[in-house]
Amino acid sequence: MATVVNDRDKALQSVSPRLIATSVAISGTAASFLKQKNGGAILPSSITLTAVTTVFTSPTYVWEYALSNAPTTWISLGGGVTQTITGSSFVAAIGTSTHIQYRVSVTQTGFLSASNTFLISYSSEADEGIIPHITRTSATANYDSAGTTPTLVGGLLPNTGTVISVTRGSTDLTYNATTGANTFYISSTTTTGGSIGYYASPVGSGTTYTVSDITSMSASSITVVYTITCRDASGNVISPSLNVQITYTKLLAAASASSYSFSINPTVGYIGIDSAGNPVDFASARTDYTVLYGSTDDTSNWTYTKTDYNCTSTLTGSHLQVDTYGGASASLSFIPASTGSGTNLPALGTNEAYGSVAYGKGIYLVSKYKGVSPYTVSKIAVTTDNGTSWQDITIPSMDMGGHQAVLSCAYGSSMDKFVILGGWASSYGSNATAYSTDAITWSTGGNLPAASDWLGVKYGGGKFIAYRYSGSSSFAYSTNGTSWSSGSFGSFSPAVPSLAYGNGVWVCSSLGNGYGTWRSTDGGSTWNQVLTYATNNIGNLYFAGGVFLMWCSTAMLKVSVDGASWTAVPSLGFVPDSCIYFNGLIWAITNGAQFYSTNGLTWNYTTSRPSQSGTVYYLSGNINGSDYFVLPYTSAGTLNPESHKVVVSIPTPNVCYVDIVAHKALQPDAPPKRFLLTKGTLGVENITSYAVPGAWVAPSTSDGVVTSYATSSMVCRVLKNGIDDSAAWTFAITADSGITLGSSSGQTVSITNLTTGFTTGNVYVAATKTGYLTQNFTIPISKSYGNTSSGPIIGATFNAMTTAASGTAYIALRFKSDGTFQVAHSSGAWVLAGQWAGAVVTGIGSSWWIKVDATGSALDSGTTGSWLSLSSDRDYVLSQTGTGTKGTTLAVYIGSTSTGGSVTQGSGILQVGVA
Known part of the structure; x- marks a missing residue:
């Protein structure tokens, strides 16, 4: 039936036409963005929103968005049926909000307007922890007894190299010195305490950075710190950088009986931190000082003093425990x-x-x-x-x-x-x-x-x-x-020269006759020019902190390690009155101020000097x-x-240390031993590992028989952010030929025997934990040779007598299979009386034979006149019953074979009496 429109309807429509009802919906290719972990990409790369309308024939579109933390504030995006939001623009817009609401409004003349919204959320995967690894944190370099000539094997000092790697979650970062996703590189290397000679240049390849074995070291203990810079999955540099370090220690060859050797173990300690970076765990911040006199432990006969730097510590005998850590700023x-x-x-x-x-x-x-x-x-x-x-x-x-x-x-x-x-x-x-x-x-x-x-x-x-x-x-x-x-000087004639010596090199600068710098590496016998200047702008030459420093004018300083290659440091604006190396820093002193540097290349200003006139x-x-x-x-x-x-007050944001000095009457003070402390770093899962002690030097006789294994126990530790995590790791222990391991339990290593021919070797420990790289320990083992052989050392040292008021009295002498001899009498048990061998070792008697000849009163027990193996104890007894005395002179022979062989002779007297 047709619609009936009367005149009244027509009149109304001509004044206010009816609007047609409409609708709009938004469809999106996705509803959320995800930021992948470890600096990864944003997925998806973009989201496209499309306005889907009904009834409209040629509408106009207006797009807007509002943040979740400001839902009533709409920000214009533009028009069109679609809007494409890229991941990067979304992240730039969202800020601290949790999501963004997008709205489209559609209009057309003669139609009702329509609008709708679409919500896009944002989430990100948690970044995984970054773990630096170094296979060796300490290494021992064998040197002669004077500490001047290294004991090279194939041109190098074995077991002194190390390998650095980095993991992030389950990903091994690749070494790349220039660029790349999920990579790392060594951004700086800092050597303190001296200089190191390396067999080869370090090599970064694959997932490792390999440092070669060394060939020489200029001081008894040198620490090298490697600063590691990492890049995330997008190739962006991650802050902060990480540090790992290795400490090299000289191990001197067989000392004479009058030579002392001094060491601390470990040389590096660690301070654990809480989530706010505060030092909380000092369990691994302790060390022990050891003094050997030839093959004899002389530690207890020395006294010890210490100086704390950026920490406080307690020194109990030869044991040091760090108690607190405190930051400091550099100043004089x-x-x-x-x-x-x-x-x-x-x-x-x-x-x-x-x-x-x-x-x-x-x-x-x-x-x-x-x-x-x-x-x-x-x-x-x-x-x-x-x-x-x-x-x-x-x-x-x-x-x-x-x-x-x-x-x-x-x-x-x-x-x-x-x-x-x-x-x-x-x-x-x-x-x-x-x-x-x-x-x-x-x-x-x-x-x-x-x-x-x-x-x-x-x-x-x-x-x-x-x-x-x-x-x-x-x-x-x-x-x-x-x-x-x-x-x-050879071909040059320096005028107003300045000389300095360091790192085995003489350097001479001249203010005239060529205005240059020369160096000599052979003690001054020959000189070679390394720098030339056109004008007289060369200042004083210093050697401080392991580097040469030459001020050329107020605008230029030149720095060199070897006196041959020099680095220019421009625009310092000062020429010092003096330059000194002091508590780990180079100090340049000028009128009214001080400047300090760790390497001579970068300098910091600190407080002014005492007020004075003229030169200081x-x-x-x-x-x-x-x-x-x-x-x-x-x-x-x-x-x-x-x-x-x-x-001085020294800036050490993550490191402090304690210097320990040993003292003994009638002996010069031992050189200071420095115990370095490293504090944990926030934001990374820093795994470090070490053994305590980091090496074992076995006291032995001159022919290599170890005299004591009492101190051979070593404990391996794995730290996570400076806190002991050893209980979560499994330890596997092996050793080089000539080393017999005891029944090692978990992280503890013990040695029960070193063969006579053994000189140096290593114990190897591999610590494993699911999800982490294996921590490899190499513990150097060597001997400190004394001046006495392990063979017979008997003499007239076993004279013994006893008396009794009545009844029966006896005196007995026992030569034991462990190299000792004992005496006993009627009122007591066996007591130690001395040594017949230079080394007291279980079973040493199995290599020796004994023969005893008696003159005087007959022995009551004990075989005389025949060679007997000392693999078993041998007793000789003289007794007296009733009033009277007896005496026997013994000639004791100890030989290397069952018929005598190489023989050592001793003598003594046994006497017994009853009143």
């Missing part, structure tokens, strides 16, 4: 804080001024000079108590003639001598030298090879070198501090590892010279 402070209140040095004479400084054996020596006639300088200033007091010491007369006299000084450790030098004599005076072993009593030394303008003297590599002011190709040298010979001269040298002293003065006589104590 002075006591007292300003001039005029320090400890005065001896008053200067007329026209006298203080000159150079030498340090040795806890003694500071400050030289003097005169700039006008007469040029006789007769005194030097000496302190033997670290600057608390000063003495004016008379030296042999030095008349320098008609030119300015400069007195230079140096200390030579290899010959234990201080040397002073008079110079600027030209054709005048004797160019005298003088020497002393204590800086108090002086003797006149030999003349220098020629009368000339001698400027100064330096010491290094077992040699003093005296050098001249004006250009000369010759210098003087002395290897004993008393007599001098002529040396030559800093005494060089380290006093007990903690203090330096400063000597301020201006021109002669205008400022009373004085000394100030300098105290």
Whole structure:
């Protein structure tokens, strides 16, 4: 039936037409974005939203979005039927919101408008922990007894290399020095304590970075820290970087009976942290000091002192336990804080001024000079108590003639001598030298090879070198501090030179005659030029912190490790008055300020010096590892010279350490042993492993028989972020030939026997845990040889007697199969009386035979006159019943075969009596 439209309907429609009902829906290719773990991609890469309408014929679309944390604020996106949202734009927009609501509004004339929404959420996978691994955290390098010549095998020191790798979850990161997803590289290497020679360059390949075995080390203990930078699954660098380290320790060869060896085990400790980075676990922050005298443990006969750096610790006997860790910022402070209140040095004479400084054996020596006639300088200033007091010491007369006299000084450790030098004599005076072993009593030394303008003297590599002011190709040298010979710079003649020695190299810079720098690697016999300058801009040359430093002008510093290759450090803006190495940092001291550096390449400013006028001269040298002293003065006589104590505070955000010194009456103090502490790092799962002790040196006789296995137990530990995680790991233990392992339990390793022919080898421990890389321990084992053979050492040492008031008395002598002998009498048990062998070892008697001849009273028991194996104990008894006495003289023979062979003879007397 047709619709009936009357006139009234037509009139209404002409005024307000009816709108047609509509609808819109949104379809999406996905409803959420996922950020993959470890820096991975965002999936899907994009989501496309499509507006699906009904009724509309040619509508207009408006797209908007609102964040979950601001749902009423709509932000325009644009028009069109579709909107494509990329993963990167979504992440940029969402911020801290949990999802984004998208809305489309559709309009068309004559139609009702329509709108609808679509929600897209966001989630991300948790990043996996990053675990750095190093297969060896400590290594022992075998050296001769003097510690100067390495025991190379095939040109290298075996078992000193290490391998570094990194895992993230189940992914082994690949080594790539330049770029790449899921990769790592070594961004820096820091060596402290000395220098290392390597057999080959490190190689990064596949998933490992391999460091070769070493060939040499310049100090007894050196630590190398490797800084690891990682990249995520998108190739972006991950912060922070990670650190692993290895400590190399010299192991000296067989010591004589009068030689001491000193060690700490372990050399590195770890401090565990909580989730906020606070130190909470100090269980692995402890070490033990050991002193061996030949093959004898002498630890208990020494006393020990320690100095804490950035921590506090408790020293109980030879055992050190670190208790607290505290961060510090680098600065120098002075006591007292300003001039005029320090400890005065001896008053200067007329026209006298203080000159150079030498340090040795806890003694500071400050030289003097005169700039006008007469040029006789007769005194030097000496302190033997670290600057608390000063003495004016008379030296042999030095008349320098008609030119300015400069007195230079140096200390030579290899010959234990201080040397002073008079110079600027030209054709005048004797160019005298003088020497002393204590800086108090002086003797006149030999003349220098020629009368000339001698400027100064330096010491290094077992040699003093005296050098001249004006250009000369010759210098003087002395290897004993008393007599001098002529040396030559060769083809160059340095003017106003500056000399420094370090890392086995002499370096000389010249302010004239070529303005260059030369080096010598053979003690000054030959020199080669390494730098040339067109103008006179070369300053003083120093060796500090393992590097040479040469200030060329206020805008340039050059730094070198070997004196051959130099790195320019521009725009420092200062030239120091002095440069010293002090508590792990290089300090450059200028008028009014200090600067410090770990490597000479980057520098930091710290607090100003004591207020003073004129130049400040800093005494060089380290006093007990903690203090330096400063000597301020201006021109002669205008400022009373004085000394100030300098105290350092060191920046160590993740590392602290303790220096331990051993002391014994009538013996020089042992060199400090440094125990390094490493603090855990937040944000990474840092797995470290080590053994305590990290090596075992077995005390043995001169022919290699171990005298005690009491200290052979070693405990392996695996730490996660510095906290002991060993209980979660499984340990498998093997050893090289010649080593017999005990019944090792879990992480504990014990040794029950080393063969006589064994010299050095290793115990190997592999610790495994599901989901983690295997932690491999290599524990070096060696011997400390004494001066006594394991064979017979008997003599007249078993004399014994006993008496009784009545009845029966007896005296008995027993030679045991373990190398000892015992005595017993009627009122007591067997007691140890001595050793018949140089080594007390179970079963050592199985290699020896005994024969006893008795003269006098007959023995009551014990076979005489025949060779008997000492694989069993042998007893000899003399008794007396009733009043009377008996005595027997015994001749005891111990031989290497059943018929005697190589025989050692001893004798003794047994006596017994009843009153």
